[in-house]
Amino acid sequence: MIRFDAVTKSFGGRKAVDDVSFAVEPGTVCALVGTSGSGKSTLLRMVNRLENPDSGRILFDGVDIAGLAPVELRRRIGYVIQSIGLFPHWTVARNIATVPRLLGWERGRVEARVSELLDLVGLEPEIHAQRYPDQLSGGQQQRVGVARALAADPELLLMDEPFGAVDPLTRRSLQESLAAIQKRTGTTVLLVTHDVEEAIRLGGTIAMLEHGRLVQAGAPAAVLAHPASEQVARFFGGPLLGLHLLQVLNVGERTDFSAAPAADGEPIPAGATLEEALARMIADGVAHLPVLDAANGRRGTLNLTDLVGR
């Protein structure tokens, strides 16, 4: 879907993005991480041509975007930023309808789309459509920002720290909504985040920049199990990196299904993360959990020692 090919961009003689090459596959979520100033936003902004590379190419479905008119390109891309940028004097409905109206959709189609999107992002249309942005909480405004970006069915969603300014619980809920929406729509997402847990939770792949250079790209489990450098390991938690690994491994991968469950109590689903299993063990004061793999009709036992590998 998006391929960065030796992309470089400097500001005042300093390279903000330095010879970056990687691809974001269609229908996937790629989390772009790295410390502050590593070039994440600049890379993202080059995709919708808010910036242009000094050298290298960005291909959108195989076509070099340098040859596409920015307005045409941006119609195919939804863009969500932390400061949202909702128009304060427009209702929620009108804000969401911005691009469909620009595209000349007829009124009935626009209204139906606004209601559908409000439902999709977890806001009741009857209550929220006619409100103004300042009548919504920060988290609700972020939801409207996501709805607006999705309004014209973009092929690609660019998100720059979209949930940076909300409390942890709201953030978690927004992440879950985004994951569900992405699964349903199949939209390709390139997400900039500082938050390691957000990257792990949402990213099908993680790409890490350091001083403008790509230092590692891969599936979260692969990056966490084999960080390419000391910097990557430090970014993903340093000595606590192993705990993040528990977030990307499933109970089913470590469960002994060869015998009937040896432990009592409510079984934990095989699809739960090892982190959830560890939390249950600590909360219940047990070293073994019964496991239910409903998809394959299997039951087994997860032992505390299995968390370090079988």
Ligand SMILES: Nc1ncnc2c1ncn2[C@@H]1O[C@H](COP(=O)(O)OP(=O)(O)OP(=O)(O)O)[C@@H](O)[C@H]1O
């Ligand atoms: N328009 C600009 N003019 C001059 N320098 C810029 C401009 N945009 C970005 N930079 C510089 O480029 C480098 C990368 O910035 P960028 O915003 O891409 O980093 P980032 O990884 O997104 O950072 P953060 O996580 O803090 O948002 C920084 O040194 C920044 O100061």
